[in-house]
Amino acid sequence: MNPDELRNEIGSIRIHKNVISSISSIAAMEIEGVKKIGSNLKSSLFELFDQKLYSAIKVDISKNEEVRVEIPLIVKYGYNIPDISGRVQENVRQALEKMSNLSVKEINVNVKGIERG
Amino acid sequence: MKFFTVLGIMFYAVIIIAIGLAFIVFSLNLLLPQDINNLLIYAQNSSNSRLIIGLSGLLLILISFSFAQIILGRFQREKTIAFATSSGQVTISLSAVEDLIRRLAGVIPEVKELRPNVVANKKGIIVDMRIILRSEANIPELTSRLQDITKSKIQEILGLEEQVIIKIHVAKIAHDEKDNRRKRDLEKEDSSAIPFSGYGRA
Numbered sequence: 510m511n512p513d514e515l516r517n518e519i520g521s522i523r524i525h526k527n528v529i530s531s532i533s534s535i536a537a538m539e540i541e542g543v544k545k546i547g548s549n550l551k552s553s554l555f556e557l558f559d560q561k562l563y564s565a566i567k568v569d570i571s572k573n574e575e576v577r578v579e580i581p582l583i584v585k586y587g588y589n590i591p592d593i594s595g596r597v598q599e600n601v602r603q604a605l606e607k608m609s610n611l612s613v614k615e616i617n618v619n620v621k622g623i624e625r626g
Numbered sequence: 627m628k629f630f631t632v633l634g635i636m637f638y639a640v641i642i643i644a645i646g647l648a649f650i651v652f653s654l655n656l657l658l659p660q661d662i663n664n665l666l667i668y669a670q671n672s673s674n675s676r677l678i679i680g681l682s683g684l685l686l687i688l689i690s691f692s693f694a695q696i697i698l699g700r701f702q703r704e705k706t707i708a709f710a711t712s713s714g715q716v717t718i719s720l721s722a723v724e725d726l727i728r729r730l731a732g733v734i735p736e737v738k739e740l741r742p743n744v745v746a747n748k749k750g751i752i753v754d755m756r757i758i759l760r761s762e763a764n765i766p767e768l769t770s771r772l773q774d775i776t777k778s779k780i781q782e783i784l785g786l787e788e789q790v791i792i793k794i795h796v797a798k799i800a801h802d803e804k805d806n807r808r809k810r811d812l813e814k815e816d817s818s819a820i821p822f823s824g825y826g827r828a
Contacts, residue, residue, distance in 0.1 A: 549695070578714075586729050590718055591709070591785035598713035615714040619706070623725035 524609050530566040533578050533616075536604035537597045542588035547581030547621040575614035576605060583622045594618040634693040707746050707784065718784060720744045726783060727753060727776055734772060736763035738800050750789030751780065758798045769794045 516522075534546050549565040567579040578601060584593055598616040605613050651657045669675045706717040723744045731740035739758040744751065753776060759768065773792045780790050 584722075586726065588783070589785055590722075590783055591711075591716065594716040595711055595713070598711060598716075602713055613713075617715045617717070620716070620718040620722050622719065622722045623729065 524611070526568040526570070527564070529568045529570075529576060529578065529605065529609065529611070530564045532604050532608055533566050533568075533580055533601045534564050536601045537580055537582065540593060540596045540600055542585050542593040543597065544583045544585045544624040547583050547619070549581070570611070571614070574611055576609075576611045577615045577617070578605070578613070579617045579619060581619045581621045583624060584620055585624045590620055594620065634689065637689060638693070705746075707751070707786070709786075720746060723751070723753075723780065723784070726779065727755070730772070730775060730779065731757075733775065734768070736760050736768050737772065750791060751786070753780070753790065753792045755792065755794045756797045757794060758800050759796060761799055761801050763799070765796060769796070 537543055537546060547565055565581050569577040571577070580597065580601065582594075582597065584590060597618055601616050602613045605611060648657070669679060705720045707720065707723070708715055708717040710716075724742045727742040727744070728740055731737045736759055737757055738760050741756040743754040743756075745754070746752070755772075755776075757769075757772070759765065772794060776792050777790045781787070
């Protein structure tokens with residue numbers, strides 16, 4: 510069985526990593542003070558071709574169905590970074606557990622920049 | 627080390643060794659220009675070999691692209707301030723701290739330009755700033771104010787209690803363009819007030 514595969518009596522349910530990445534992205538953006546999700550080389554390249562499916566959020570699912578998420582963030586100027594990061598972690602955890610039933614092991618936030626005025 | 631990184635390093639090592647060997651073979655006169663020419667002609671004539679060469683080129687570009695990303699990502703990852711929370715780890719990129727400090731130039735009107743460089747080590751967070759001031763600025767008062775503001779802003783926004791050392795280097799004192807323009811206007815007014823001032827001697 511795949512680590513991202515859930516089974517019930519009718520069959521199996523597979524949740525793609527992109528789904529977990531999208532949930533994390535939306536949950537992170539809900540927090541006040543978050544400007545946007547940071548980008549990496551791949552996501553920037555995909556954005557060039559209007560492919561917004563590929564997010565810079567990294568998702569790892571271990572064999573025992575534990576999820577590890579790494580979120581790059583750009584935050585707004587004037588907000589307390591540890592406070593925002595903590596709220597992002599909590600909101601992402603709640604959203605993932607509520608929507609996917611997967612157990613979240615780690616949510617790592619990587620603040621990559623401050624919004625420029 | 628990840629498997630892909632090892633593969634990338636091996637790949638580049640093999641390529642560089644192959645180039646080195648080719649140079650040695652060429653210098654020992656073991657490989658004649660005619661042989662190279664024949665090989666190239668053979669490759670050019672066959673459509674299959676051209677296709678293979680084209681695909682190999684594409685693969686090489688993709689491998690280089692991925693490898694560059696891994697290396698750049700690793701360098702970026704090293705330059706961070708990190709702390710752990712109950713849900714996981716939070717890392718703050720030092721370039722984000724630099725962005726934050728750069729924004730302070732807008733808060734202090736006497737500062738025309740501000741270029742920060744942030745380093746985090748065992749001593750704490752060390753901020754090295756190069757600033758360009760406007761001519762009317764009082765340097766000791768201003769730099770001390772800038773140090774206080776920067777220190778309190780870093781501690782407030784990052785929520786860290788670590789020592790923050792701020793070094794300021796005043797690189798230049800710029801003349802304000804407004805002052806210059808006013809001077810130029812005054813000079814123009816003066817010259818226009820003198821009658822026949824535009825005439826030169828023959």
